[in-house]
Amino acid sequence: MAVFTGVAWGQWVSSIFLMVLGLVLGSLAARSVTRFMAQRSTRHHTVMLRRFVFYLIVVLFAIAALREAGFSLDIVLGAAGILTVAIGFASQTSASNMISGLFLLVEKPFEIGDFIEVDATIGEVIGIDMLSVKLRTPDNLYVRIPNETLIKTRVVNRSRFPIRRLDLTVGIAYAEDVERVEALLLGLAEKNPVCLEEPKPFVLVTAFGPSSVDLQFSFWVPKDKVLDGRSSIMVAIKKALDREGVEIPFPHTSIYAGSHSEPFRVQLLGPETITEKEIPDVDKDR
């Protein structure tokens, strides 16, 4: 009983009260910041400021709570320093991720809401946290990527700039008039409301392929209409080329057995000969 009576319960209750008050006030302040910033700033800045305000208030109240409990701040900071070094050695990966996270915040290669590509993963950034960045992929998967990976690897931000260029490869038969097809494609870009008038769309001949002349059809679209733009213009290309009688070839394979060999004999079987189809090859010579 002497152990319990020796404890200064009043101080501990005050400390706990201060900690709880800090958490409550921090949450309330963070919510107010979110409400205030939501209409005035980007999602990224709102989240960053909300976290900053929350942690600032919680840390201030935590310091006050420690003082109230009778801890000297110098000793606490010293202990924290030693603990940090010890933890740092024990968990280098986490420390590396935390520092990488700071670099990501300073360098700002992407923001919350951006569409990024990391290695083979494409997704919308839904969170930039202490250890990792969270993505939501177009097929609605949740992907967590450590901050260290993002610092080391190539990151493509697909929505940094307001407009994007789409490059489509269109193959046409060798017999077709390239200039006519070029005019046709440019006409489609002009009619499609998703394609921007400026920068101007253009067509390049990129290769004489195995079975087609390959054209690159490039046009610009707003960043939020990439899928719509690509799909609608591809449908329009197919319809227009079909309407104009322009052939889109598929790979053809010819078998050539040498100049002295006889050509292969190809015979079209009529309905009357179909019955023979059922006879196995081994039985034919009998």
Add this chain to the structure above:
Amino acid sequence: MGPETEGRRDGVWAKPYSLASGQTQSHQLGHVNLWVTLLDREWQIRSETLEVETDPVSWSETIGHTLPSKDVSLQRFIRSEGSDTVTFIPAVASLPTVIRPYQPLTIPAGEQCVIYVGTLVWMQVCVGDGRTVLTEVPLAVPSLTWVGRNTMEGELCYSSASVARLVLEAVPKRPWRAVTPVTIINRREEPLLLERFSLPTPMLSLYLNERGQLWTPGVTVECETDMNSASLHVDQTVFAAAGKCQQVGLAREKVSRGRFVRAFDRMFG
């Protein structure tokens, strides 16, 4: 002449039309066909965009009980008790509009001119006495373009090819386009080649004159030493030649200083 044709009238902006339950009001305006149907508990709005060779100059309106085919896209809205009126309010484009004269125009040093440009308007379908906006429809398919120093810095804009007429009488009066008189003053010592310019349409309000034509206040652009020092000014009142006007649509954006700088900074591409 059938009953449909007999009831055909000219459509009017900002005039409340009363409908009875089950009635459909159809409009043919610009490149759009629009049907507004009043039912006991809901409003139905159907619209389709037409591919027309020449720009229509009239707006016809009919009230009947005929609905279009099911292929036409339908929007449904809840209707509160007693609201049986529908009003059509014009609205300016939500993005700046780039005006590109078919033939570039040169303004010699020290000269000034007034160009009349027509810009596309959106039709807001408003219901009830409070004019609650249900939806808005562009009266032709707007095309997009980019104005800026490069593909990184700049602004998305709507595009409008224009004859850039210098004589008011030659300007076609279409109820689905608003006329803006743009005064360009060249104070430089060199000629100014006007290939295209960005009109800050979201900052313009809309006025309707007695002949049913839409006008916006005039815009004055003054070029001093170089393009970047050009100043842009939106008039407070409508051009006198528009005649007696009443305001029918508000500007989408207030004229802010920052926006203003950007607008004239990119005025000439």
